[in-house]
Amino acid sequence: MTGLARRKETLAGYLFLLPNFLGFVAFIAIPVVFSLYLAFSRWDLLSGAAGIRWNGIGNFIDMVDDPWFVDSLVNNIVYTFFAVVFSLAAGLVMALVLNRKIYGRGVLRTMYFVPYVVSMVAISAIWMALLSRYGPVSELVRRFGVDPPVWLMDPLFAMPAIISLGVWKQAGYCMLIYLAALQGVPKELYEAADVDGGSAWAKFRHVTLPMISPATFLLVITQVISSFKVFAPVQILTQGGPGRSTTVLVYHIYRTAYQNYRMGYASAMAWVLFALIFIVTIIQWQGQKRWVNY
């Protein structure tokens, strides 16, 4: 390549990148740096830019004594655990069914998947109605002669209600990923298992599960990350209540920043969220060698 051609390519490279790069700097890179700085500052928004005070690791120390933060963290872990386990299990069952010869496969796939495209706000509205005092779920329970709780205001049932909403939305997504993985399992493996006289369960346990483990791995990572960020259903349905029983990190961050205007503390908590996601992902990358087959 001549020097001129190389210079032209370099120039083209920068020019093609430029529009996106400007936006990257303005809306991602600078905010990231600014947010890091705020995480170590104390700042009430109402005091203006001059009111920013360096606070060292003060924000992170405050978290330990902040019951809302501690409960948010615990609730986040509870939500994530159940939402991920149930979404994956439901998604796998649906994918296994769709992977067989059955009637109406295309329609069924659409039915399983459609909740995924519905917005969290709309789903929350539906759940609010379904779970209201005289809603269908309460009526069903009354049929069994049991007095139903006020689901979303009951410390015992509010969190399961939020979890069920998340599972309903995400199960179809897991189904889709699992289905793609199942279709990639070579038929010969099952035929070999047939020759060995393996039972259906043995085939599932020793052929299917190991062969789709990369999909499971991908799903655990993406679903854990998205579950950690749960916000809309909590903000709309329970406002973290009753008490603090359904409060989660993003909701606590939202309240701290936009209702109490404590921008520094909110930023610090946002970075804790990042650190959690990061650590969980790293641990899974490390652990995958033991159970994921490529």
Next chain:
Amino acid sequence: MKHRHQRLLRTSVISLLAGVVGLFMIMPLVWMISASLKSEVEVFQYPIRWIPRTIRWENYREVWAGVYPFGVFYLNSIKVTSLSVIGMLLTSSLAAYSFAKLKFPGRDQLFLAYLATMMIPPQVLLVPRFLLFRNFGILNTHWALILPGIFVIFGVFLMRQFFTSIPNELSESAIMDGAGHLTIWARIIMPLAKPALVSLLIVSFVWRWNEYEEPLIFLNTKELFTIPVGMTLFMDEFETRYSLIMAAAVSAILPVIAVFLAGQRFFVQGVVTSGLKG
């Protein structure tokens, strides 16, 4: 013969069970549609009457021509979603061409910087963006939603992956013929990437359309609200008048369902290949 019958029976039974599961999955949506066409009294009749005694289209009129301008929320959502998605596809595919097909100093380091920020949750960016937008005077305008919507690293990443899979011979022979990079991008790469572009388009459309946190935080003038935040106004206003809330929910969901059903193949493709975003 008997064997075949048995298999047929088995397939039928499994299909039936699968159908029951499918009905269970769409039941909340069917209930929503049914409730949206009922009178308030009928909404909570039990056992559920799936087909309303009299269909009340008035619920929709009340939503669309009532206290809040639902039509305006619609236009806002269409404007914000389409501008950010188009801007995203355009700037992402340009940047992706640069990352995938051109050599220049600093390219790999820059791409690494892009990748590094991909794991940062958007919640980290909400506070600084809020402050930035306030200083630029674009807080409480649609730009506060459109601009962050354009610069989504994920789009660059996905397009780059796809462009890398396109053989270089195609563009090299075009260079021999004296074509510039803009021509190659527009005439060779983009047409080849059409399926990937459509997938990204549909997936991003659905994500942007459903976006809730950004408009919630960056907007406070009701006339500027997009549908998800607009929805919450209805929920506050109508409180327990669920037939109206469900009519609003149906109206909010309809475009997304339509886009999904129309481009299902591409949407599924996009979701499966991207995999990365929950």
